[in-house]
Amino acid sequence: MNYTIKDIAKMANVSIATVSRVINETGSVSKKTEKKINDIIKEIHYVPNNVARSLVKQNSKTIGVVVADIMNPFYSEIIRAIQDQADIDGYSVISCNSDEDMDKEKQCIQMLLENQVSGIIFAGGRGKGDYYNAHIVDLAQKVPVVLADEYQSGDNIYSIVCNKSKGAFEAVSYLIELGHKRIAIINGYQEYKPSIEKLNGYKKALKEAGIPFKEEYVKYGDYHVNGGERNIKELMTLDEPPTAVFTANDLMAMGAIKALKGLGYRVPADVSVIGFDDIMMNEYTIPNLTSVRQEMTAQGQLAVQILHQLFTGEKKPKKKYTIEPVLSKRDSCRRLI
Amino acid sequence: MNYTIKDIAKMANVSIATVSRVINETGSVSKKTEKKINDIIKEIHYVPNNVARSLVKQNSKTIGVVVADIMNPFYSEIIRAIQDQADIDGYSVISCNSDEDMDKEKQCIQMLLENQVSGIIFAGGRGKGDYYNAHIVDLAQKVPVVLADEYQSGDNIYSIVCNKSKGAFEAVSYLIELGHKRIAIINGYQEYKPSIEKLNGYKKALKEAGIPFKEEYVKYGDYHVNGGERNIKELMTLDEPPTAVFTANDLMAMGAIKALKGLGYRVPADVSVIGFDDIMMNEYTIPNLTSVRQEMTAQGQLAVQILHQLFTGEKKPKKKYTIEPVLSKRDSCRRLI
DNA sequence: TTGAAAGCGCTACCAG
DNA sequence: CTGGTAGCGCTTTCAA
Numbered sequence: 001m002n003y004t005i006k007d008i009a010k011m012a013n014v015s016i017a018t019v020s021r022v023i024n025e026t027g028s029v030s031k032k033t034e035k036k037i038n039d040i041i042k043e044i045h046y047v048p049n050n051v052a053r054s055l056v057k058q059n060s061k062t063i064g065v066v067v068a069d070i071m072n073p074f075y076s077e078i079i080r081a082i083q084d085q086a087d088i089d090g091y092s093v094i095s096c097n098s099d100e101d102m103d104k105e106k107q108c109i110q111m112l113l114e115n116q117v118s119g120i121i122f123a124g125g126r127g128k129g130d131y132y133n134a135h136i137v138d139l140a141q142k143v144p145v146v147l148a149d150e151y152q153s154g155d156n157i158y159s160i161v162c163n164k165s166k167g168a169f170e171a172v173s174y175l176i177e178l179g180h181k182r183i184a185i186i187n188g189y190q191e192y193k194p195s196i197e198k199l200n201g202y203k204k205a206l207k208e209a210g211i212p213f214k215e216e217y218v219k220y221g222d223y224h225v226n227g228g229e230r231n232i233k234e235l236m237t238l239d240e241p242p243t244a245v246f247t248a249n250d251l252m253a254m255g256a257i258k259a260l261k262g263l264g265y266r267v268p269a270d271v272s273v274i275g276f277d278d279i280m281m282n283e284y285t286i287p288n289l290t291s292v293r294q295e296m297t298a299q300g301q302l303a304v305q306i307l308h309q310l311f312t313g314e315k316k317p318k319k320k321y322t323i324e325p326v327l328s329k330r331d332s333c334r335r336l337i
Numbered sequence: 338m339n340y341t342i343k344d345i346a347k348m349a350n351v352s353i354a355t356v357s358r359v360i361n362e363t364g365s366v367s368k369k370t371e372k373k374i375n376d377i378i379k380e381i382h383y384v385p386n387n388v389a390r391s392l393v394k395q396n397s398k399t400i401g402v403v404v405a406d407i408m409n410p411f412y413s414e415i416i417r418a419i420q421d422q423a424d425i426d427g428y429s430v431i432s433c434n435s436d437e438d439m440d441k442e443k444q445c446i447q448m449l450l451e452n453q454v455s456g457i458i459f460a461g462g463r464g465k466g467d468y469y470n471a472h473i474v475d476l477a478q479k480v481p482v483v484l485a486d487e488y489q490s491g492d493n494i495y496s497i498v499c500n501k502s503k504g505a506f507e508a509v510s511y512l513i514e515l516g517h518k519r520i521a522i523i524n525g526y527q528e529y530k531p532s533i534e535k536l537n538g539y540k541k542a543l544k545e546a547g548i549p550f551k552e553e554y555v556k557y558g559d560y561h562v563n564g565g566e567r568n569i570k571e572l573m574t575l576d577e578p579p580t581a582v583f584t585a586n587d588l589m590a591m592g593a594i595k596a597l598k599g600l601g602y603r604v605p606a607d608v609s610v611i612g613f614d615d616i617m618m619n620e621y622t623i624p625n626l627t628s629v630r631q632e633m634t635a636q637g638q639l640a641v642q643i644l645h646q647l648f649t650g651e652k653k654p655k656k657k658y659t660i661e662p663v664l665s666k667r668d669s670c671r672r673l674i
Numbered sequence: 675t676t677g678a679a680a681g682c683g684c685t686a687c688c689a690g
Numbered sequence: 691c692t693g694g695t696a697g698c699g700c701t702t703t704c705a706a
Contacts, residue, residue: 052699
């Protein structure tokens with residue numbers, strides 16, 4: 001059986017109002033009764049009922065999180081950061097997976113709303129354009145929304161974006177610095193906003209170095225290992241196969257490395273590879289993958305902080321935050337000899 | 338502003354009781370009023386307030402999950418399975434990370450209890466012995482507890498364990514089958530129950546094959562990459578270095594592979610390596626790691642099903658379920674020539 | 675410094 | 691088939 005403040009009140013011969021006061025340290029209570037009540041609380045291992053509290057306070061102190069797939073290391077890291085920051089700021093988090101499926105995403109949102117979450121964080125993988133975001137704009141009328149790794153304008157919507165164009169630019173510039181001129185890109189879904197940005201960064205780096213852009217060095221994959229394998233194989237059959245390749249995420253980079261080794265190329269001796277996202281796994285692969293880091297931890301923290309600022313009103317958050325990418329140099333790139 | 342059943346009642350000119358009836362499909366309501374109410378619900382996008390419902394029903398339909406670290410791929414997979422199954426059975430899940438720290442774990446539990454979770458699932462990484470589990474036994478008086486990948490007796494506690502001894506036995510037997518005789522083990526924390534089981538399986542396999550057990554082939558690591566690296570380096574300095582090594586988890590296997598390559602050995606040509614857990618990452622490493630799979634997905638599903646059976650009373654769950662390990666053969670082992 | 679009481683949104687029981 | 695209402699555990703206002 002679970003004790004309630006009513007039980008405590010009876011045991012201490014005071015009213016429930018007084019008990020509530022000492023639990024919440026609100027209002028004044030005599031030292032004596034305070035001690036008595038606190039002793040009882042300890043003795044019976046009283047656990048306050050957050051459900052009741054949420055109901056009366058009209059505030060659940062709970063944050064909802066929607067990600068594509070919690071098993072994907074990219075999202076695991078964001079979720080972990082969100083949970084840690086939520087812990088610090090005093091929120092619980094309920095999370096769910098959308099698998100980038102519209103219906104599932106709507107189901108997630110419904111579940112979170114039913115649970116009266118105070119705000120919802122969406123983390124990545126939803127850049128399917130305006131149509132896709134229409135329901136987010138609606139949602140934001142009910143509850144503040146934070147988009148991590150994506151931008152959407154609208155009332156009550158806050159965005160955290162990573163400068164992907166710059167990330168791509170730095171990655172490709174680094175390859176150029178290493179002496180590479182035949183640099184390919186295995187990009188993400190074509191016409192997908194992040195892909196466009198990455199392509200822009202890629203082109204800009206080439207342009208600044210005076211290297212002509214070649215359409216045949218541009219491929220599009222599906223962010224999975226297979227996409228990396230398939231595309232690198234095609235690239236290596238070109239008359240002038242690339243000596244370096246930049247991929248839109250790390251899994252495709254791994255696929256590329258795998259395929260290259262299969263074809264008898266050495267990485268990085270023959271071909272340099274650089275990925276995007278910098279998932280934890282990169283420290284374990286062989287060779288350790290050089291990658292563009294999007295600071296997922298910072299994004300997750302910031303997402304919670306934005307909501308917290310909103311709830312407490314202590315600070316008015318910006319509508320858009322930009323996180324600068326960082327190049328994590330490891331062992332998969334080498335100077336062209 | 339959020340609508341409540343009161344609003345709906347007013348709009349439909351009925352009592353809130355009637356509205357509640359159509360929402361929950363309980364009690365009889367005339368077709369006509371039912372339609373009227375349902376129309377209004379749709380029109381105003383009514384979202385039921387689960388917090389209020391939980392309070393009166395004394396049942397939150399929420400499950401709490403405590404894992405060591407959601408970023409660890411081993412746990413991500415369990416969490417994902419838990420979330421999927423919870424979705425099917427109609428529960429929300431609140432999860433938190435303990436980092437295998439006793440205080441943090443207790444904090445997690447407190448948070449979950451405050452949120453009135455109907456049951457709590459602990460997933461792995463807590464096999465620190467009876468002392469460590471004392472508070473779990475207490476907890477189980479308040480709420481049913483499921484331990485995934487661990488056993489603990491006690492009232493209201495349900496366990497799912499993987500037969501680790503058998504897993505180790507099969508792994509080592511497989512190496513023996515491939516002709517290896519000098520087989521080392523890089524185990525987990527010494528005196529840690531899973532480590533003891535794995536060592537037993539290892540010994541049993543050797544014994545059945547008539548291969549003498551050698552103490553010098555037994556090492557203990559910390560489940561991290563470094564542990565694998567350090568230990569394999571020591572092993573390779575032996576007069577008779579092993580031709581195959583079995584590690585207690587996959588990260589140590591990766592560390593071992595990395596160190597072996599650094600020392601100039603080829604994997605699997607010179608040394609075969611086999612891991613434990615079979616995390617998703619294994620499909621991406623080079624070579625793909627052969628590993629003992631613990632069916633985390635099945636464990637997560639089962640954990641939720643146990644709770645569900647308990648809540649509905651439709652079936653009395655067993656106190657202990659055993660999941661049989663499966664050897665995932667990949668590319669990191671080769672026949673000894 | 676304290677208590678009584680209203681009420682958060684909902685379910686479930688009892689009457690009609 | 692429908693409505694009135696008690697009450698889930700708690701916070702908060704108003705009085706005392």
